[in-house]
Amino acid sequence: MxxxxxxxxxxxxxxxxxxxxxxxxxxxxxxxxxxxxxxxxxxxxxxxxxxxxxxxxxxxxxxxxxxxxxxxxxxxxxxxxxxxxxxxxxxxxxxxxxxxxxxxxxxxxxxxxxxxxxxxxxxxxxxxxxxxxxxxxxxxxxxxxxxxxxxxxxxxxxSMSSLNLSSSLITLSLDGTGLKGKLTDDILCLPNLQHLDLSGNFLHGQLPSLSCSSASLNVLQISYCELQGPIPPSFSNLTSLTLLDLSFNYLNGSIPSSLLTLPRLNVLLLRYNHLSGQIPNVFHQSNRFEELDLRENNIQGELPSTISNLQHLIHLDISRNKLEGPLPNKIAGFSNLAFLLLNDNLLNGTIPSWCFSLPSLVNLYLSNNKFTGHIPAISSYSLQGLSLGGNKLQGNISESIFNLVNLTYLSLSSNNFSGSVNFSLFSKFQNLERLYLSNLGQLSLNFESSVNYSFSRLEMLDLSSLGLTEFPKLSRKAVLESLILSNNKLNGKVPNWLHEIDSLHAVNLAQNSLTTPVDQFSRNYQLRYLDLSYNLLTAGISSSICNASSLQALVLSNNKLTGTIPPCEIFIQLELLNLGNNQIEDTFPHWLRTLPYLKVLVLRANKLHGPISIFKTKHGFPSLKIFDISSNNFSGPIPEDFIQSTSVLFKRIPTNFVIIDLSRNKFEGEIPNAIGELKALIGLNLSHNRLSGPIPQSMRNLIKLESLDLSSNMLTGRIPTELVNMNFLEVLNLSYNNLVGEIPQGKQFGTFTNDSYEGNLDLCGVKCREKHDDQPSPPSQTLWREDKFGFGWEAVAIGYGCGMVFGVVMGSFVFLIGKPKLLVRMFGG
Missing domain, CATH: 3.80.10.10 (Ribonuclease Inhibitor)
Known part of the structure; x- marks a missing residue:
């Protein structure tokens, strides 16, 4: 309790x-x-x-x-x-x-x-x-x-307008109360108010300009409130402030320089906004800053030279911005700094030695920048977290790293190291909990086949992209929770010791040459995440895999699996299932519709066949958000009550991404009018089927739709003019149907080329193109490969499937952000 x-x-x-x-x-x-x-x-x-x-x-x-x-x-x-x-x-x-x-x-x-x-x-x-x-x-x-x-x-x-507050108030805390309305300066200017917390409410609109010349506020917290617009310069009137928290809003514009010179301010939290521009170079020597958090904005430029004046600073976080240029060669001070987080920026040059000599430093995160050169000698032995992954660091790994006896977190992944290092050196870190050593460039990581490596506290180990030909032997007594060995040269079967680690929750062995039977993992009763995609798995999926009843994500795509899909109704926690690109020959697995948390289902490119028969209940797939059964041999009509059942959820959360791909099958008949009920849909691909009849006018209700492909069917009639109002539509392919009449003009339709309409002989517009008899049917515009979808649909799946499980293993995938092909392969496209 x-x-x-x-x-x-x-x-x-x-x-x-x-x-x-x-x-x-x-x-x-x-x-x-x-x-x-x-x-x-x-x-x-x-x-x-x-x-x-x-x-x-x-x-x-x-x-x-x-x-x-x-x-x-x-x-x-x-x-x-x-x-x-x-x-x-x-x-x-x-x-x-x-x-x-x-x-x-x-x-x-x-x-x-x-x-x-x-x-x-x-x-x-x-x-x-x-x-x-x-x-x-x-x-x-x-x-x-x-x-x-x-x-x-x-x-x-x-509402906020009904707050007739007493002028005697000193503390007012209304965090997460559901208040609505516009924030006005009356409440900020109450004469005696010292502590105000309005976080977690719906105070949409802009921050008010203050009419009072001064206010008594010491603590002001207005995070998670959907606020927009700039921070008013009049906030400099809050001269008594010691803490200001405006995090998790939509604030934009630059940071007012007057905010950074407030005489008593020691905590400023502006993380997760849309702030831009440079950090004002105004920090004076008499400042009292202890925590400055600007994480996840669009801040640019170099670190200001006056940042060394922040002598009392304990926590500095400017990660996930667009900082550029080198770090200063020297910093006078920072003797109290415990947390320095500059990861995920555009910083370059060499890492200065002062970063590794600060006496109180506990966490140093410089990953995902453009740093070059060697890792300097480390003399700050208080370090517990060190993240240098995703840079261009060179040379040998500094031997001084192995003197950091207090380390709990270490990431060296995705650099250009050379030389060799014995893996046993890392086992010296008796407090280590998370270790990321993937893709180390030319560095050779040496394993001794006779050694059982023992990490008493290690929970997360990433050894992907190292060219490993054998599994490193870990002690059966390990407390390991997540193991990533993807993109190596492992072959054969998985060693028994891996199944004997009771604590193991997540295993990623994708992109190897493994032939291990899937049912070998049926003994891992605590397993929640399993990725064996892009291997050499053959034969069928044994029903014994159902014994792994704790699974939340199962990715077996891009193998040579055959046979049928065993009914595992016991998978009640399953959120993501990807069996795409195999040779499974079966009918549609209707048992999946009963799984309460299934959000991502991918069965594409198999030999699945037959009709998707009418479901017995109208509430199947209660949580489904991504549905891909493309490139199979499904036939019959598109089941209308599948659409109706999924629309129950989609109506409730109309802003969530939703993708459906039924392309390259043998579906026939008309597109159900109920398709218009899927108001959350952003991607719909029904191409390369045998669909007939008109394009339903109900599609005008798909106001979130960004990609629509109905090409290579037998659709007739006109293009509904109401589709012009799809303001988010960026990809459209209606080619190779039997559509007639004029092409609607205006808004988004003015941006589509003739390729979107070709192959419709009786379709005319401003730039109608005649179809040549010998012109081949073009490939469909597969939704998941459009540039506008960034990484591909797999990145969307991360947000929908296995939130907790992906949280466990995503640390090693950080370097993949911005690398679509690797993401597609990691999650099985």
């Missing part, structure tokens, strides 16, 4: 209370020294359970001024309505106590209240809810409030 996690220790205070004794002597009870009336009760972390009855003697304590019942368990009961009888109450704390339901209107009777905290026990869903009338009366009546903490309580029925 969350409340217990927040209590370091439970104090069963009530158990010490004795009947017949003076209650003023009881632990947690405070009385007035003269009258003897109970004025305060504090039972924080008291281990209380059950409900508070409305007739409890607690409510007879009319002189109560402070009541604290935080971190207890009141069994999802409502806050008792007699709470309003404490008319003298000034402090009320019921946080993390598992109350639920509507907040009683009687709470607005607490006129003297100065402090109120009702934060719930769980942050994943609303437990408490304010009725709009109760909320407004409370704000109207309780005029002496100084502290109001209502994080994750449902305020979605109210």
């Amino acid at each position: 969350m409340m217990m996690m927040n209590c370091h220790q439970v104090y069963p205070t009530i158990a010490t209370w004795e009947n017949g004794t003076n209650c003023c002597s009881w632990s947690g009870v405070t009385c007035h020294p003269i009258s003897g009336h109970v004025t305060a009760i504090d039972l924080t972390c008291g281990g209380l359970q059950g409900k508070i009855n409305a007739n409890s003697t607690l409510f007879s304590l009319s002189h109560m001024q402070s009541l604290n019942l935080a971190f207890n368990d009141f069994s999802n009961s409502q806050i008792p309505s007699p709470i309003g009888e404490f008319v003298n109450l000034t402090h009320l704390n019921l946080s993390f106590s598992n109350f639920q339901g509507e907040i009683p209107p009687q709470i607005s009777h607490l006129f003297k209240l100065q402090s109120l905290d009702l934060s719930p026990s769980h942050y994943d869903e609303f437990q408490l809810k304010w009725k709009e009338g109760t909320w407004k009366r409370m704000l109207q009546n309780v005029t002496e409030l100084r502290v109001l903490v209502l994080n994750y309580i449902d305020l979605s029925s109210t």
